Amino acid sequence: MRKQFCLILPLLAASALARAETVGCVTTAWKLIGANHKVCVEAFSDPKIPGVTCHVSQAKTGGVSGTLGLAQDPSQFSLACRQTGPISVPNGLPQDEEVFSENTSLLFKETRVMRLWDNAHNTLVYLAISRKLIEGAPVNSISTVPVMPWGR
Numbered sequence: 001m002r003k004q005f006c007l008i009l010p011l012l013a014a015s016a017l018a019r020a021e022t023v024g025c026v027t028t029a030w031k032l033i034g035a036n037h038k039v040c041v042e043a044f045s046d047p048k049i050p051g052v053t054c055h056v057s058q059a060k061t062g063g064v065s066g067t068l069g070l071a072q073d074p075s076q077f078s079l080a081c082r083q084t085g086p087i088s089v090p091n092g093l094p095q096d097e098e099v100f101s102e103n104t105s106l107l108f109k110e111t112r113v114m115r116l117w118d119n120a121h122n123t124l125v126y127l128a129i130s131r132k133l134i135e136g137a138p139v140n141s142i143s144t145v146p147v148m149p150w151g152r
Contacts, residue, residue, distance in 0.1 A: 015117070018100045018113075019046035023055065035062040043098050045131070046115060046124075047090075051085035052145055056128055058111060077111055079128040081143040086150040093117055099126070122147050 020042035029037035038060050046052040053116045059076040100113035116125040124145040 014036075017098065017117045018054075020044040020046050020100065020102065021057070025060070028040060028059070030061070031062045035084050037062040037145075042102075042111075045084075046081075046099050048090065048097070048099075049087060049115070049124060051083055051087040051150065052081055052124060053084040054079060054081040055145065056100070056102075056111065056112065056113065058102075076139070077128055077130070077141060079113065079126060079141040079143045081124070081145050083145050083148070083150065087145070089117070091148055118144075 012097050021044070023041040023043050025038045025040040027038050030035065039057055041055055043053060043055050043056045044052045046054070049077050057078045094117075096114055096116045098112055102111050102130065110131050112129055114127045114129070121139060124147065126143045127146070128141040130140070131138065139142040
């Protein structure tokens with residue numbers, strides 16, 4: 001029983017993260033063999049805060065290694081989050097929590113989006129980071145969503 005619980009726990013944790021939908025991709029460099037280099041935009045909703053949608057753009061490496069899934073995508077991304085409906089912040093919302101994660105290489109590299117709660121300003125803060133350090137600091141991007149009334 002304990003062994004089964006240990007196997008199920010990571011699946012439950014992963015299911016709590018948002019699932020992204022691809023909005024579209026734009027080719028940035030043509031490759032003779034394999035897929036082209038491109039920038040893709042994905043959308044996801046915050047799994048615990050209805051009414052918030054985020055868009056992440058990320059560079060995707062093409063070529064033969066990119067086609068086979070062996071390439072390491074560059075740590076280049078942008079994040080924009082907006083209120084797209086009524087927002088209700090649940091009681092007991094953690095101060096910070098991972099809401100989205102996507103692998104950007106076969107091993108040890110991912111783009112992660114964390115949600116932070118700024119209680120003093122009644123604002124949700126979304127921070128995208130890369131696990132790979134570039135010259136001593138992770139690449140990052142930030143977007144804020146003030147919690148305000150929706151409609152009339």
